[in-house]
Amino acid sequence: MASNPLTDLELDRPGMDAAGWRRSLSNHLVYSIGKDPLTATQRDWFYTAAAAVRERLIERWMETMRSYYRADTKRVYYLSMEFLMGRTLMNSVLNMGCEPAFRTAVENLGLDLAAIREIEHDAALGNGGLGRLAACFLDSMATLGLPGYGYGIRYEYGMFTQKIENGCQVEHPDNWLRYGNPWEFPRPEVLYQVKFHGRVVEYADAEGRLRHHWVDTDDVMAMAYDTPIPGYATETVNNMRLWAAKATRDFDLGYFNEGNYIKAVEEKNESENLSKVLYPDDTTEMGRELRLKQQYFFVSASLQDILFRYAKHHEGFDALPDKVAIQLNDTHPAIAIAELMRILVDGHGLDWDHAWDITRRVFSYTNHTLMPEALETWPVPLFERVLPRHLQIIYEINHRFLREVTHRHPGDHALLRRVSLIEESSPKRVRMAHLAMVGCHKVNGVAAIHTELMRQTIFADFHRLWPDKIVNVTNGITPRRWLNQANPDLARLICARIGNGWLKDLEQLKRLEPLAEDAAFRQAFGAVKQANKRRLAEAIAQRLGIAVNPDSLFDVQVKRIHEYKRQLLNLLHVITLYNRIRAHPSGDHLARTVIFGGKAAPGYRMAKQIIRLINDVADVVNHDPLVADRLKVVFIPNYDVSTAQDIIPAAELSEQISTAGTEASGTGNMKLALNGALTIGTLDGANIEIRNEVGAENIFIFGLDTEGVTALRAAGHDPWWHYRENAELRQVLDMIRDGFFSPEEPARHRVIFDALTTGGDPFLLLADYADYVARQQEVERVYRNRDEWLRRAVLNVARMGRFSADRSIREYAEVIWNVKPVRPRRRPRR
């Protein structure tokens, strides 16, 4: 791949030119990695490159931290159970602005940069969109010079690796630390005690006030690991601090002295299990004790750390809301609200009302889902066992909150039941979203429609109580990773025409608009896409042994496998195309390659069934000589950030086809459009705002909108009616039912047929099928006009500026956090 000639901002610095890099690489190979160039492997060179890169970040990282300290600035703490970072090497090199020099140095050493960067393990401490959002936000906070810290868990095992065996998903552990993580700095001295279990003792203090002690606890230590987060073309390097669980002591001395060495070590392992593994569950919550403990573990350590940093500068807590903003990424860290109350009231003796005022001004919460089954609740008995004092505090918060509601709405008992932090089920459950709603000064949705639905549905009662609390901040993505890094050829083409200002100000892409009418530019733009398609086709041939036609329409649906995302609807269309080719083999069928990628939660049976059906359909279609290269179906295994970076630049059609009202925002939709794919999608999540930006004539919208969905559900959706009335659909469904794609086991996919028919088709695939197929036909009509397709693709790219994560972060900073950028001093020359 050609070099990326963007920014050379740092070239005036010693060590940042090609000669400096080369010296540094040679030195690090020997003195950091301890290898002789004669025997060095690609892996040795990757770790060498990482050492050279990280060395160049450290001074700026330290200076950034010093500048925050000097300015006594308000800091933002982004608390997230997940950070889906992907690979770091080239991202750091590009953000430092010295990719050409680095590349030259590597090549002059006779090394293969493409091979070296592939060695890096994809850091996947997250499931999907939510974790990737956190990663994009860290990049944007650093790029904007905002004092933003990521806080999370250093899982020993990240998101599982997906393999496909006999068409089925098989999960393998993601042992990402096996060869060591070159980006992290262990901080064995940054260690906090985290308590669990035990009981609460009441006592009267010197002034006779009732106080609480949490005693007889089981304790675990949290140890910090820091990772530098470089902004793009800036001195700012922020910090992500992840916590690992360590036993309070290495051994239980009691057992040790008894001579029971093994038992003594076992106890140590048990407590260290807390940060062992990421829960590979997307959107549906799991009621597992270990997960609750993970949440409290990282929240407790993070709050201790945040308050320690605050206390270096400040007496008392009155200034806390002026110095600290804590963003809760979903309800996973919402226990922080009760924890801060506990620290202030039990630990420091603040009055409840005073502590509550401070707490509310510190916290804000991002909601990511409206689906009731995904809203986190914890059984009260479990909560009481694990966090007895926090349960008491939540009861007290609830008591005072419900009293306030009663004053405002006397006699409305139904309202009290609806808004209570405690669900009156059996057993009772703690509603974490309600805790977050009550304990935060701002709560945001992640796309305009999602925020509006929050106000109208799940949080309608709260919205009436506090009409200013729920705000919208539409998600965004970082253009550094998702365009500059993932699609260097397109980045270069854009820079050649409008300069590189868009990398920090994505709205500047608007200046490409006139070029949509420029035939030469369209040609160049089309050539970039074609080269990306060819590269992906080669990778597919190599990895999966499927020959795809690089001139076919690359139709891409990559995201977690979930019924609401409707990969099955896409597949119904694929089978429809297949049947049309079979019915008219000599017809003029547009060649199409349908690419799927995505993981299913290991316990989500239907999602796994869908993966199997995709692979079964692929097997039949790809081997049918009648089809030839006019239709290919490809399931690319192990969709992660790195595979996303390979697939997205080659996509031409972006499938964003969730049932209206189910996808909070989506960010995959933004990545694909920014890389010049046209979207076929429903009026759901950020698709609506993408339509508003790119223009309705440059996007393929189909299907029911949220009102249509609500109305249909109210009237009663009858899948059998569609089955009877639509012959093409019926044929497709019958093939699935009768085992056309699994002749060796004809009943294999019967459950899918049943879900779509007798099961009531809860995600309304059959209701949207006809319109979807019609829209796909329009897609083909436009695609046959290459110039028109390219014109629309250029306009899509030109109009995606709004979906930069920089814009999202500016909105958070202004509307929710009230924080301002701090510019570190330029590093003195050595």
Ligand SMILES: *Cc1c(COP(=O)(O)O)cnc(C)c1O
């Ligand atoms: C962006 C991204 C997602 C989110 O995709 P959606 O289409 O918004 O669901 C999931 N996984 C990975 C690896 C991503 O990069």
